[in-house]
Amino acid sequence: MAKLYLRFEQSQSVLREVPLTQGTATIGRLPDNSVQIDNLAVSGHHAKIYWDDGHYVIEDVGSLNGTFVNEKRVGKATLIHGDQVKIGKHVLEFKNEGAIALGASVPKSGPATPQLDATVVLDTKQAREMIAEKGGPVSAARSVTGAPLPGRERIGVLRVLEGKTDQERYVLTAKMTMIGKSSLATIRLKGWFAPTTAALISKRENKYYIAPSEKKIKLKVNGEDSPNLKELHDGDLIEVSKFKATFSFQE
Amino acid sequence: MTLAVEVAGKTDVGCVRANNEDNFGYDSRYGIFVVCDGMGGQAAGEVASKMGVDILLEYFRNTAGRKDAAGQEAAGPSQGSSASPTRQPATTANGGPLANAIRLANKRIYEAGERETGKSGMGSTVVAALVRGNSLTIGNVGDSRIYLIRHGEIQQLTRDHSLVMEQVRLGLITREQAEQSEMQNVILRALGSEKEVEADVEDLLAVSGDLLLMSSDGLTRHVRDQEILKIVTAARSLEAACATLIETAKDRGGDDNITCLLLKIVDRPWYKHILHKVFSGGRQWQNSI
Numbered sequence: 053m054a055k056l057y058l059r060f061e062q063s064q065s066v067l068r069e070v071p072l073t074q075g076t077a078t079i080g081r082l083p084d085n086s087v088q089i090d091n092l093a094v095s096g097h098h099a100k101i102y103w104d105d106g107h108y109v110i111e112d113v114g115s116l117n118g119t120f121v122n123e124k125r126v127g128k129a130t131l132i133h134g135d136q137v138k139i140g141k142h143v144l145e146f147k148n149e150g151a152i153a154l155g156a157s158v159p160k161s162g163p164a165t166p167q168l169d170a171t172v173v174l175d176t177k178q179a180r181e182m183i184a185e186k187g188g189p190v191s192a193a194r195s196v197t198g199a200p201l202p203g204r205e206r207i208g209v210l211r212v213l214e215g216k217t218d219q220e221r222y223v224l225t226a227k228m229t230m231i232g233k234s235s236l237a238t239i240r241l242k243g244w245f246a247p248t249t250a251a252l253i254s255k256r257e258n259k260y261y262i263a264p265s266e267k268k269i270k271l272k273v274n275g276e277d278s279p280n281l282k283e284l285h286d287g288d289l290i291e292v293s294k295f296k297a298t299f300s301f302q303e
Numbered sequence: 304m305t306l307a308v309e310v311a312g313k314t315d316v317g318c319v320r321a322n323n324e325d326n327f328g329y330d331s332r333y334g335i336f337v338v339c340d341g342m343g344g345q346a347a348g349e350v351a352s353k354m355g356v357d358i359l360l361e362y363f364r365n366t367a368g369r370k371d372a373a374g375q376e377a378a379g380p381s382q383g384s385s386a387s388p389t390r391q392p393a394t395t396a397n398g399g400p401l402a403n404a405i406r407l408a409n410k411r412i413y414e415a416g417e418r419e420t421g422k423s424g425m426g427s428t429v430v431a432a433l434v435r436g437n438s439l440t441i442g443n444v445g446d447s448r449i450y451l452i453r454h455g456e457i458q459q460l461t462r463d464h465s466l467v468m469e470q471v472r473l474g475l476i477t478r479e480q481a482e483q484s485e486m487q488n489v490i491l492r493a494l495g496s497e498k499e500v501e502a503d504v505e506d507l508l509a510v511s512g513d514l515l516l517m518s519s520d521g522l523t524r525h526v527r528d529q530e531i532l533k534i535v536t537a538a539r540s541l542e543a544a545c546a547t548l549i550e551t552a553k554d555r556g557g558d559d560n561i562t563c564l565l566l567k568i569v570d571r572p573w574y575k576h577i578l579h580k581v582f583s584g585g586r587q588w589q590n591s592i
Contacts, residue, residue: 230508252508
């Protein structure tokens with residue numbers, strides 16, 4: 053099970069142990085947080101930690117002094133075992149021992165396989181046992197197969213240079229992000245003549261791609277017309293309608 | 304300009320099995336599209352997959368215009384989310400209802416399995432898509448898949464809940480090893496196998512020109528992603544694409560039932576939209592088979 057260990061500054065003594073089970077854990081100075089840290093360096097509502105697609109993710113919710121993971125300021129970051137989250141003068145160490153057990157390999161015999169290749173469902177308990185059986189640490193399992201350790205997620209950011217939008221900076225965490233006037237758009241354009249759907253940014257395996265969302269929309273990347281899908285690189289300039297922004301990777 | 308969905312679907316028993324445990328259905332009026340792949344002996348698989356399709360379609364027909372009223376029933380006993388730290392159910396406009404509809408289908412299939420002798424252990428996978436304008440919400444339990452074809456590229460939107468793909472994600476085996484594995488038929492989640500199920504539900508975006516392929520594993524075990532892309536983009540119609548996909552899988556053994564439901568997001572100018580409504584251009588819905 054994943055846990056947070058709260059310490060103050062350099063001190064080794066653990067002030068509190070917070071098990072992360074399910075749902076969202078909120079961190080902040082005010083008592084309505086699930087992890088309350090009563091210190092003035094901590095914002096009322098500072099950050100939150102939640103489970104997303106197999107990982108715990110920490111996200112700053114607009115704190116004044118920032119959220120740091122291993123000394124780096126983050127807007128949002130995936131937590132891995134051993135990460136040090138600094139909030140004000142406090143340190144939360146993230147430990148996720150449960151995830152290590154998942155590195156197990158599955159015995160060849162498997163469950164009682166019925167005739168032909170009829171589909172079999174493992175119930176949750178069986179699946180856990182099966183995956184956990186012969187469960188060595190992930191590192192050992194990986195060294196056998198030689199698969200690389202998954203890298204930290206690269207998160208893209210758009211900084212708005214021109215155009216009426218509701219924010220100046222957008223952290224692109226979603227699989228798909230729309231630019232436009234539509235209520236579905238994350239990057240919400242304002243103004244009478246702004247297109248409802250202007251362009252779509254997709255995120256795939258740590259890469260980002262942009263394409264106009266309708267044929268009649270003129271999208272430019274680094275000053276060149278870009279009618280099809282185009283991968284975004286650090287420093288790229290995006291122009292669509294009256295919207296102009298630069299793309300970069302966080303970290 | 305409004306977005307509309309064109310759709311074609313086809314299912315085939317394959318070359319080996321005696322009966323078809325796959326099912327699919329859709330209702331374009333509510334933007335709901337479903338494929339289910341059933342399992343369980345003595346025809347129970349067919350019952351489960353049919354129930355899966357029918358319950359999802361009914362859910363959106365009944366709750367249209369209402370604020371997710373049936374959601375509460377589906378949530379079941381109050382310990383809904385205490386099992387394990389899992390993905391948060393989507394809470395957005397469409398993600399919530401889709402998650403609720405899948406939970407409801409699970410509950411009904413599970414109860415039917417408990418109640419009726421000979422049907423215990425029946426279950427089904429489900430992939431569902433809810434398309435409303437530019438909003439696309441997908442839901443998945445099991446190893447059926449949804450692919451998105453956009454700008455000449457194919458992408459699997461769902462994550463298989465199968466043992467081998469779990470091992471691939473953990474870096475224990477390669478994708479190639481997974482495709483050879485004799486454990487491919489082991490799935491980790493299904494509708495109806497346990498009292499509660501956790502569906503992967505995700506809110507995405509659709510744009511004009513997008514193609515969505517929803518299929519059972521009878522297709523994807525035999526036809527690779529890049530081949531699917533080639534077949535679908537080369538076909539002259541959605542119907543022809545479905546037929547060619549199924550034929551290709553059958554040519555390679557077709558040892559399982561094969562189902563394809565292919566959607567295309569198209570721009571429809573307002574006047575065509577009205578013409579379409581008045582003259583009902585083709586079928587708007589299809590119930591389970």
